[in-house]
Amino acid sequence: MSQFANTTQFDLPAMATTMASKVGSIQLPFDVHSQPTQAALLAAGAGILSHVGYFIRGEHHRNGPTIAVLYMASLPVVAFVLYHYVRLPLVTSAAQTVALVLCYAAGLYTSMCVYRGLFHPLRKFNGPFLARFSNLYHSWLVMEKSDNYRQMTKLHEKYGDFVRTGPSNLSVSAPEAVPAVLGPKSKCTKSPWYDGSLPLVNLHTARDQKVHELRRKDFNKAFSPAALVAYEERVTPLSNLFCDQIASFGGAPVDATAWFKYFAFDAMGELGLGESFHMLEKKDNRWVPDLLMEGMADIAQLQPIPWSTPILHRIPLIAQGPKNFIRFVEDQVAKRKERGSKKPDILGYLLASWEKSEKKNVDYQWLRGDTRLVIVGGSDTTASTLTFIFYYLAKYPNEVRKLRDEFEPLLAASGKDHLDTKDVAKAVHLNGVIHEALRLNPPIPSGYPRVTPPEGLTIAGRYIPGNTTVVVPLRTLGRSEAAYERAQEFVPERWYSKPGMIKHKDAFASFGGGPYSCIGRALSLVEMRNLIVKVVARFDVEFAPGEDGEAFMRDAKDHFIIEIPALKLVFKERRPL
Numbered sequence: 121m122s123q124f125a126n127t128t129q130f131d132l133p134a135m136a137t138t139m140a141s142k143v144g145s146i147q148l149p150f151d152v153h154s155q156p157t158q159a160a161l162l163a164a165g166a167g168i169l170s171h172v173g174y175f176i177r178g179e180h181h182r183n184g185p186t187i188a189v190l191y192m193a194s195l196p197v198v199a200f201v202l203y204h205y206v207r208l209p210l211v212t213s214a215a216q217t218v219a220l221v222l223c224y225a226a227g228l229y230t231s232m233c234v235y236r237g238l239f240h241p242l243r244k245f246n247g248p249f250l251a252r253f254s255n256l257y258h259s260w261l262v263m264e265k266s267d268n269y270r271q272m273t274k275l276h277e278k279y280g281d282f283v284r285t286g287p288s289n290l291s292v293s294a295p296e297a298v299p300a301v302l303g304p305k306s307k308c309t310k311s312p313w314y315d316g317s318l319p320l321v322n323l324h325t326a327r328d329q330k331v332h333e334l335r336r337k338d339f340n341k342a343f344s345p346a347a348l349v350a351y352e353e354r355v356t357p358l359s360n361l362f363c364d365q366i367a368s369f370g371g372a373p374v375d376a377t378a379w380f381k382y383f384a385f386d387a388m389g390e391l392g393l394g395e396s397f398h399m400l401e402k403k404d405n406r407w408v409p410d411l412l413m414e415g416m417a418d419i420a421q422l423q424p425i426p427w428s429t430p431i432l433h434r435i436p437l438i439a440q441g442p443k444n445f446i447r448f449v450e451d452q453v454a455k456r457k458e459r460g461s462k463k464p465d466i467l468g469y470l471l472a473s474w475e476k477s478e479k480k481n482v483d484y485q486w487l488r489g490d491t492r493l494v495i496v497g498g499s500d501t502t503a504s505t506l507t508f509i510f511y512y513l514a515k516y517p518n519e520v521r522k523l524r525d526e527f528e529p530l531l532a533a534s535g536k537d538h539l540d541t542k543d544v545a546k547a548v549h550l551n552g553v554i555h556e557a558l559r560l561n562p563p564i565p566s567g568y569p570r571v572t573p574p575e576g577l578t579i580a581g582r583y584i585p586g587n588t589t590v591v592v593p594l595r596t597l598g599r600s601e602a603a604y605e606r607a608q609e610f611v612p613e614r615w616y617s618k619p620g621m622i623k624h625k626d627a628f629a630s631f632g633g634g635p636y637s638c639i640g641r642a643l644s645l646v647e648m649r650n651l652i653v654k655v656v657a658r659f660d661v662e663f664a665p666g667e668d669g670e671a672f673m674r675d676a677k678d679h680f681i682i683e684i685p686a687l688k689l690v691f692k693e694r695r696p697l
């Protein structure tokens with residue numbers, strides 16, 4: 121199960137001495153001092169060679185920290201050689217060194233730009249001019265507002281279904297892209313982006329198919345139908361607590377965004393770690409969701425540049441948010457391990473596999489990573505979906521009536537205060553509301569990148585070369601007329617009585633697809649159905665005075681997961697308990 125990045129130690133003085141001793145015995149073919157042009161050309165040539173011989177093929181992002189250190193180390197080494205062996209004055213050595221290193225970089229980047237602009241297999245795909253030369257363009261595009269999903273929609277409106285967003289990157293918004301790139305039969309693999317959190321590993325970031333398959337088996341036990349039934353019993357008290365807390369506002373405005381987070385995090389604490397974080401009843405841990413989002417926001421704009429994150433993770437004072445969040449998770453794993461749990465929880469199943477492991481130290485890293493994954497993957501996604509759902513319910517009160525008409529007879533017949541498992545399929549409108557909110561507002565709005573197989577891939581009649589990073593922009597596709605009729609409108613009936621309004625049944629991918637799809641899908645649906653039924657049964661929902669939901673919809677940020685602004689709602693009790 122071990123799959124960690126190698127960290128290389130650099131002994132700079134030793135490297136300098138070794139290199140210097142070699143240069144000392146070599147007669148340079150020119151005098152650096154009197155023939156600067158030749159020296160510059162040689163450095164530029166080395167840059168071109170390193171591109172053509174090394175950088176042009178394969179993946180190098182994991183070597184990012186090593187390459188950065190080597191590049192920095194070359195400065196003192198070259199300066200030392202020029203000063204000590206070529207016997208240039210100190211200041212001249214330093215100036216020549218900078219010039220040579222810059223010439224090397226110029227050679228490297230010129231070669232890259234010429235190749236990417238004129239000879240790259242993606243050269244025939246349209247996209248912003250600068251995007252073809254570097255992924256930095258994509259980063260720059262989203263730097264100010266962290267609004268990748270909006271930028272992707274704009275680019276697709278301008279350039280069509282296929283947009284070259286980086287030298288080897290395509291965004292494909294054709295509905296056929298979902299089965300081809302994400303479907304069970306797809307031969308695409310996870311892109312280098314998934315290495316962004318190394319050396320931390322987890323199921324989601326596992327790029328090796330076999331490693332992923334093995335770990336997913338451990339996870340499957342925690343998400344079996346029997347486990348889900350047991351989990352639902354523990355969601356119900358949290359839904360009740362949520363309703364009681366909302367009722368205590370007495371009809372005053374509530375920050376729905378924050379409260380759905382408290383619910384979803386508490387549910388993940390309870391079901392993931394065996395103990396709620398108690399955010400619904402106490403203020404103590406309410407900082408955790410903000411910490412997570414801060415961490416995601418810190419590095420969101422760098423996501424198009426996979427080599428940047430391994431470097432940032434190694435710089436002590438940078439990306440403090442994710443590091444603090446990891447510390448919080450580690451603490452939770454240690455506490456859960458110590459206290460044990462009488463009730464089944466997700467970590468319990470993973471701990472049981474770990475107990476049997478022969479490589480306890482290595483597999484403990486997986487345990488940490490997967491606990492973080494469960495908390496991140498299970499909380500914020502569910503919370504933002506619930507907030508979007510209640511935005512639509514406040515905007516369209518008729519939807520609330522339709523929901524009540526559907527579930528009230530089902531609850532009366534079963535005598536339960538939540539939907540019985542056998543009635544879930546009958547709650548077609550409730551399921552339609554959830555799917556419609558997820559279609560219009562996927563919590564991972566810009567999709568997740570894959571790499572095409574070496575032989576390439578054909579989507580909607582267009583051939584995409586092998587080793588291309590492809591992403592399906594989910595929010596753009598979810599609102600596309602090519603996939604849905606009246607695509608911008610909220611019509612839950614399209615998911616049951618009006619199937620003609622779904623033009624491409626494969627286009628819905630808010631939970632992913634294929635072997636890497638969301639393993640928590642059924643659990644999140646259990647949580648959401650449970651809470652929606654309880655809230656809608658007990659409260660009428662309205663926008664708070666001064667709230668129209670526009671800023672909420674307009675100002676959402678895309679940090680891979682979506683960060684939504686506060687949505688102020690009023691919950692008025694229909695029948696006080």
Ligand code: HEM
Binds near residue numbers: 568
């Ligand atoms: C509305 C709620 C949710 C949505 C929209 C959602 C969406 C997704 C998506 C799109 C993926 C695939 C990402 C990729 O391929 O890179 C994913 C993976 C995953 N999700 Fe969810 N998720 C939700 C709730 C949950 C919950 C409640 C859990 C529970 C712990 C969970 C756990 C996971 C895990 C463990 C993975 C990784 C699966 C793998 O790589 O095999 N998710 N989720």
